[in-house]
Amino acid sequence: MPFRTALSGLNAASAELRIIGNNVANAGTTGFKQSRAEFADIFATSNLGVTSNAIGTGVRVSSVSQQFTQGNIGFTDNNLDLAISGQGFMIMNDNGTNAYTRSGALGVDRNGFVVNNQQQQLTIFQADVSGNITGATGPLQLDRSDIAPAATTIVDVQANLDASAGIPTAPFSTTDATSYNNSTSLTVFDSLGSPHLSTMYFTKTADNTWDVRQFVDGTQVNTGAPAGESITFDSAGAITGGSPTSMTFTPAGGAAPMTVAVDYNNTSQFGSPFSVNALTQDGFATGRLSGIDISTTGVITSRFTNGQSRTLGQIAIATFNNSQGLRQLGDTAWAETFDSGAPLVGAPGTGAAGLIESGALEGSNVDLTAELVNMITAQRNFQANAQVITTADTVTQTIINIR
Numbered sequence: 055m056p057f058r059t060a061l062s063g064l065n066a067a068s069a070e071l072r073i074i075g076n077n078v079a080n081a082g083t084t085g086f087k088q089s090r091a092e093f094a095d096i097f098a099t100s101n102l103g104v105t106s107n108a109i110g111t112g113v114r115v116s117s118v119s120q121q122f123t124q125g126n127i128g129f130t131d132n133n134l135d136l137a138i139s140g141q142g143f144m145i146m147n148d149n150g151t152n153a154y155t156r157s158g159a160l161g162v163d164r165n166g167f168v169v170n171n172q173q174q175q176l177t178i179f180q181a182d183v184s185g186n187i188t189g190a191t192g193p194l195q196l197d198r199s200d201i202a203p204a205a206t207t208i209v210d211v212q213a214n215l216d217a218s219a220g221i222p223t224a225p226f227s228t229t230d231a232t233s234y235n236n237s238t239s240l241t242v243f244d245s246l247g248s249p250h251l252s253t254m255y256f257t258k259t260a261d262n263t264w265d266v267r268q269f270v271d272g273t274q275v276n277t278g279a280p281a282g283e284s285i286t287f288d289s290a291g292a293i294t295g296g297s298p299t300s301m302t303f304t305p306a307g308g309a310a311p312m313t314v315a316v317d318y319n320n321t322s323q324f325g326s327p328f329s330v331n332a333l334t335q336d337g338f339a340t341g342r343l344s345g346i347d348i349s350t351t352g353v354i355t356s357r358f359t360n361g362q363s364r365t366l367g368q369i370a371i372a373t374f375n376n377s378q379g380l381r382q383l384g385d386t387a388w389a390e391t392f393d394s395g396a397p398l399v400g401a402p403g404t405g406a407a408g409l410i411e412s413g414a415l416e417g418s419n420v421d422l423t424a425e426l427v428n429m430i431t432a433q434r435n436f437q438a439n440a441q442v443i444t445t446a447d448t449v450t451q452t453i454i455n456i457r
Contacts, residue, residue, distance in 0.1 A: 055448040063439030066126035068092055070432040073229040077420045078429075081192040084309065085125070085157030085386045086418040088425075101454065113449070122377045125156075125419040133348065134160045134168060137416040140408020142371040145399070146174035146387065147193055154372055154397070156416055157386040168194040172385050178367035179401065185365035187353070191399070194367060198343050201358050202212040203247025205312060206337030208298075211254070213330045217291060221258050226281075228255065228269065235263035235264075235293065235324050242270070243337035247360075252301070254316075255282070262287040262323065268301045268316060275301040287323040338362055340367030348412035352402035372397035407445055 072090040080086040094116035097108055136144065136158030143154035153174060160176060163169045165182070168176045175193035182188055224233040239253040255267040267282035268275055276283050277300050285296030296317035304311045320332075328450045341360030348354050352369030374380065379393030390397060412430045 056442055059112040060439045060442035060446065062096065062114065063442070064436060066091075066113045066115060067432050067436035067439060071429065071436070073118060074392040074425050074429050074432060077425050078422065081418050081420040081422055081425075083157075083386060084159055084400075084415050085155060086420065087120045087122050087125075087156070088418070088420045090119050090121055091115060092119055118380055120380075120382075121419065123419045123448065125416045127414050127416050129411075129414045131413070131449040133346065133413040134162070135413055135415050136160060136297050136348065136369070137223045137411040137414040138371065138402075138408045139411055140406075141377075142373045142402075142407040143388070145177035145191075145370050145372050145397075146170060146172075147177050148172070148174045152177070152372075152397075153383060153387040153389060154380065155385075158415060164298045166196045166198060168196065170389075174387075177370050178352075179370055181365045181367045187365070187368045187401075191370055192367075196343060196346065196356065196366075199443065200340045200342055201362060201364070203243060203245070203340045204337050205245040205359075206242040206314050206335045207254070208315045208317060209240065209242065209332075209335045210317050210320065210332065211238075212332035213318075213322075214326060214328065215256060215258075215287075215321065215323045216328050217287075217323045217325045219258050219328075221260070226255070226257060226267070228253075228272070234267075238330050238333060240333050240335060242312075242314060242335050243339055244307075244312060246305075246307060248305065248307055248309060249339060250305060250387060252314075256328075257282070259284070262289070264323075266296075266299060266316075266318070270298070270301065270303050273303065275303040277302055285318055285321070285393075291322050291324045293318060293321055293323075298306070336411060348410060350402065350409045350411070352410045368401050369410055370399050371402050372399050374398070375408045384446070 073089050073091045093113050095110050096112045096170045097110050127139060138156060141157060144158060146153045146155055160168050160170055177191050178194045179187050180190045180192050183453035219235050222233050222235065224230055226233045234255045234257040236256045237253055239251055241249045242252045243249055250270050253269045257265045259265050263284060263286050265282035265284055275398055283299040285298060286294050288294050299318060302313045302315055338360045341358055341362055344359045345357045346354060351370045354366040356364045356366055374397060375395040376393060379391050380388035381391045383389050400407050
């Protein structure tokens, strides 16, 4: 009887409509991957059966396959939002169980862990204390404690002293600008992170010879005589002696005594006006976390208010030999199965893994226009199978009425 055959068609068309409805409902879901109904015909067969005149007995849903094509990437104002451009999944730790997702809407929980809306923690390759990425994986946790300060140990001066400058005749005084030729200042830091103003005074004493006096917070601290330390230049304007110099002092407030090297090796003496090309030092004050940056290769760098930065780790990306073998968990997440194969975990941009877009989210890959067309087709299939049942009922009623 054709009733069961047509009924299987109704069930298949109804299943397809449910799949289309699910796709349309999730057209705005971040990281959602659309599904496709795949059908197969049904034949009654046996080991010795002959199919030359066999009539099929209907249709069945053979598979509901997800389509892992790339969704559109839209940019947001949250740099913790992550999108993968290419293949792969972010790994989320759910109390020791891994879930895999393309939805990168992330935030920070009360303990500083980077989590999604289901409170699953983002897994990364951890960095050691020196900022080197290791092979160990673990959750990403943002440390909001103050970063320890570092005392200044060296000052690098890159300046040009004017070879044509005159020799001052007035006794040196920091309050008399005619008693020296030029000066420049920078901030140095002690072991507690407290800032101190360091000023260098340059006084020409003879051709190609200059005295340098170094003051910190208004007190002379250079290790040479009160006249300062002498630096000399050759006839081509290159420094020939007197560098590096140093300054020694004990800061107030309980900080450790300091000896700071002052390097003038990149200082020149040409016949042009005094200029400072670079003035750097290696110390810094204490600082707090001000933000994080994530590169396209997934390297996570924290920024601090004192201008320092620290590498926290690198996002781990999992790829599978058969993504369609993954088991759906809901909440736009999947789980590993025997059919999917074991995850291949690597850094973004390596192997088959895609790159990371920070401050962006991957949208659903549902094509609404195509889904509406498929909906019309499924509706026609349903109506046609219903018509088969109506026709079969008419034929059956005719047979019953034969007398």
